[in-house]
Amino acid sequence: MKATPEHIERIAKMTFASVYPHYVTKVEKKGRTQEELKQVIEWLTGFDEKKLQQLIDEKVNFADFFAQSKLNPKAELITGVICGYRIEEIVNPLTKQVRYLDKLVDELAKGKKMEKILRE
Secondary structure, eight states: OOOHHHHHEEEEEEEHHHHHHHHHHHHHTTTTTTHHHHHHHHHHHHHHHHHHHHHOOOOOOOHHEEEHHOOOGGGOOOEETTEEEGGGGGHHHHHHHHHHHHHHHHHHHOOOHHHHHTTT
């Protein structure tokens, strides 16, 4: 994916707190739980529930959110298409990290088993 500088900046400035409720709605609509969503986010970022809530309360943007994370080494195993882009082809690291998260949320909402989502 060749993203424009404007697109990259827009993603970087977007707050995690503004997107999180959409993730919750998406997974709950499909019969999954907020606890499962938090488990997936913790797997990807290393943020426990307390830290995740702190970042939401502080309204951190995605650039700071991922800068503070300890990305799971298995994140590179997250492949496929999300929002019309093949994850493996995304060049910008932050955009790729955000799309990793989007893909995991999508897999959770689609009913994939947790072991597969967490690349076990």
